[in-house]
Amino acid sequence: MLLFLMAFLALLDIGFALPNPNSSFPFEDLLSSPERFGFPTWGQSLNVQAENLRDDVESGELNNCQFAVEFPTNAFVTLLTFKQAELTPTCRIDVSSAQDISTTIKVSKLTQCPFVVKSGGHAAFAGGSSIQNGMLINMARLNMVSLSDDRKITKVGPGNTWYDVYKKLDPLGASVVGGREAGVGVGGLALGGGISYFSGRYGWACDNVLNYEVVLANSSIVNASPTKYSDLYWALRGGSGTNFGVISRFDLATFEQGLLWGGSRFYSMDKNISLSEAFSNFVVDAPTDDFAHLYLAFVYASELGGFAANTGPVYGLPVANPPIFAELEKIPYVEDATGFSNLTSLTVALNQTAFLSFKTVTFNNDATLIKEVIEIFVEEASAVLDVPGIIPAFAFQPISLNIIDKMTKNGGNVLGLSSSSGPLTSNLPIVARLSLS
Numbered sequence: 306m307l308l309f310l311m312a313f314l315a316l317l318d319i320g321f322a323l324p325n326p327n328s329s330f331p332f333e334d335l336l337s338s339p340e341r342f343g344f345p346t347w348g349q350s351l352n353v354q355a356e357n358l359r360d361d362v363e364s365g366e367l368n369n370c371q372f373a374v375e376f377p378t379n380a381f382v383t384l385l386t387f388k389q390a391e392l393t394p395t396c397r398i399d400v401s402s403a404q405d406i407s408t409t410i411k412v413s414k415l416t417q418c419p420f421v422v423k424s425g426g427h428a429a430f431a432g433g434s435s436i437q438n439g440m441l442i443n444m445a446r447l448n449m450v451s452l453s454d455d456r457k458i459t460k461v462g463p464g465n466t467w468y469d470v471y472k473k474l475d476p477l478g479a480s481v482v483g484g485r486e487a488g489v490g491v492g493g494l495a496l497g498g499g500i501s502y503f504s505g506r507y508g509w510a511c512d513n514v515l516n517y518e519v520v521l522a523n524s525s526i527v528n529a530s531p532t533k534y535s536d537l538y539w540a541l542r543g544g545s546g547t548n549f550g551v552i553s554r555f556d557l558a559t560f561e562q563g564l565l566w567g568g569s570r571f572y573s574m575d576k577n578i579s580l581s582e583a584f585s586n587f588v589v590d591a592p593t594d595d596f597a598h599l600y601l602a603f604v605y606a607s608e609l610g611g612f613a614a615n616t617g618p619v620y621g622l623p624v625a626n627p628p629i630f631a632e633l634e635k636i637p638y639v640e641d642a643t644g645f646s647n648l649t650s651l652t653v654a655l656n657q658t659a660f661l662s663f664k665t666v667t668f669n670n671d672a673t674l675i676k677e678v679i680e681i682f683v684e685e686a687s688a689v690l691d692v693p694g695i696i697p698a699f700a701f702q703p704i705s706l707n708i709i710d711k712m713t714k715n716g717g718n719v720l721g722l723s724s725s726s727g728p729l730t731s732n733l734p735i736v737a738r739l740s741l742s
């Protein structure tokens with residue numbers, strides 16, 4: 306079957322435009338004269354498959370891609386959220402170029418077989434990067450990470466995780482605005498927004514894409530930048546991806562970056578009030594020091610004897626405990642894993658190995674509200690702790706005014722945040738499970 310799909314793709318590459326799948330596919334010609342389509346011989350099994358496909362087309366039953374390639378399960382891809390792992394695509398297409406993506410889109414249109422795009426597989430919603438009865442376009446082979454000679458641009462393929470990117474850039478003393486955990490994909494994070502350790506200096510990941518190479522629905526390959534297809538460029542900066550095109554390459558703004566300071570700390574739950582205040586004060590004060598980043602999280606962890614609090618102070622320079630974290634410093638912790646580190650190591654330290662499900666909501670930065678949310682989280686989570694392997698968690702993340710300000714560059718993004726919204730807190734209820742069984 307795989308062979309057949311390849312034959313099919315090759316067919317399209319030699320220029321057949323077939324608007325109606327039910328009417329004009331030259332199956333008879335294909336079966337009788339395969340050499341005209343670039344195939345020297347027709348194997349018997351391929352022949353039968355082509356006949357079946359013709360019959361399906363003629364009977365109007367071609368509304369999914371069962372014929373395309375048969376893969377027994379979705380075990381071949383790592384889908385790190387419950388919602389993706391629940392679905393089983395009919396087939397997986399391993400694209401190696403923008404042209405391959407373009408061809409796959411043609412096949413999808415011709416066959417009316419829906420497709421989905423998978424980068425790192427961390428989408429939280431059903432059908433985000435997997436699909437039932439459809440083609441999964443797997444980006445894994447688009448794994449370029451290439452720093453320009455002038456060190457201002459890194460060309461990155463959507464098959465990379467952020468770990469792959471930082472592992473290449475760290476030794477070169479360069480970096481880009483990207484994710485904080487090793488396994489998250491470049492594609493989804495850069496298209497959806499992208500909260501980074503460097504957001505105080507540069508905004509979100511979506512604000513630091515200088516150019517997108519995009520495969521459009523009509524299968525054309527274009528570049529979208531502030532000067533070319535600028536409306537598409539704007540829409541891709543936080544408007545998520547597949548709605549507008551499939552991105553085959555991100556050209557990311559690049560800066561010089563050495564060691565950082567930071568990591569994570571754990572606290573007992575009775576510190577929740579002082580932590581909420583320190584966090585919300587940090588969000589207000591963050592514009593005084595663009596190098597600082599902080600999250601505040603709460604998690605149920607049996608190793609810690611129950612619920613615990615967790616912070617992630619990170620500073621973009623090798624300076625331990627900079628003054629911006631002074632209030633946080635005063636809060637006694639039970640475990641400290643901060644120190645000097647490169648970005649690669651920081652992302653590995655935070656890497657999630659459990660299956661996740663999460664949602665986000667954003668509200669005004671307010672310590673009273675944060676404290677109430679924590680009480681509700683603990684109350685609600687306590688009711689489900691008997692579910693085997695479950696790890697409820699909750700995280701608060703800063704959207705401080707310096708971040709909002711940096712988001713307005715390059716024409717602004719589609720998220721519509723402005724400094725008149727005031728500093729915000731993005732909050733993230735998460736459920737993790739150690740396994741899906």
Ligand SMILES: Cc1cc2nc3c(=O)[nH]c(=O)nc-3n(C[C@H](O)[C@H](O)[C@H](O)COP(=O)(O)OP(=O)(O)OC[C@H]3O[C@@H](n4cnc5c(N)ncnc54)[C@H](O)[C@@H]3O)c2cc1C
Nearest residue numbers: 424425426427428434485490492493494499500546547552
């Ligand atoms: C453990 C964990 C840590 C996280 N940490 C952060 C963080 O630090 N900062 C942050 O901002 N967010 C973070 N997130 C959220 C994360 O950015 C989103 O879940 C994101 O969508 C994941 O991207 P992905 O490529 O891994 O997932 P995927 O599921 O592969 O992709 C997400 C969506 O984008 C689409 N897409 C992906 N690539 C392309 C492409 N090339 N062209 C068109 N469409 C595409 C997919 O079709 C899908 O709908 C985290 C999530 C998890 C689970």
Ligand SMILES: *[C@@H]1O[C@H](CO)[C@@H](O)[C@H](O)[C@H]1NC(C)=O
Nearest residue numbers: 327328362363364365366367
């Ligand atoms: C496809 O064509 C066949 C034969 O002409 C016709 O009977 C059938 O209704 C068509 N199906 C669709 C979905 O158009």
Ligand SMILES: *[C@@H]1O[C@H](CO)[C@@H](O)[C@H](O)[C@H]1NC(C)=O
Nearest residue numbers: 472475476646647648649650
């Ligand atoms: C990053 O830090 C780790 C741990 O100290 C080290 O093993 C690794 O070589 C460092 N990588 C780079 C590129 O500096």
Ligand SMILES: *[C@@H]1O[C@H](CO)[C@@H](O)[C@H](O)[C@H]1NC(C)=O
Nearest residue numbers: 521522523524525526527534
């Ligand atoms: C595809 O659409 C783009 C944007 O509208 C257009 O510029 C391009 O010419 C189209 N390509 C084809 C092959 O129709």
Ligand SMILES: *[C@@H]1O[C@H](CO)[C@@H](O)[C@H](O)[C@H]1NC(C)=O
Nearest residue numbers: 574575576577578679680683
């Ligand atoms: C938060 O801290 C206060 C004061 O230490 C304590 O009374 C309260 O129970 C804590 N909340 C939770 C959810 O642990």
Ligand SMILES: *[C@@H]1O[C@H](CO)[C@@H](O)[C@H](O)[C@H]1NC(C)=O
Nearest residue numbers: 468487488653656657658659
């Ligand atoms: C991060 O976690 C994922 C999921 O367990 C794993 O596949 C990946 O190898 C990890 N990455 C690193 C760099 O440790």
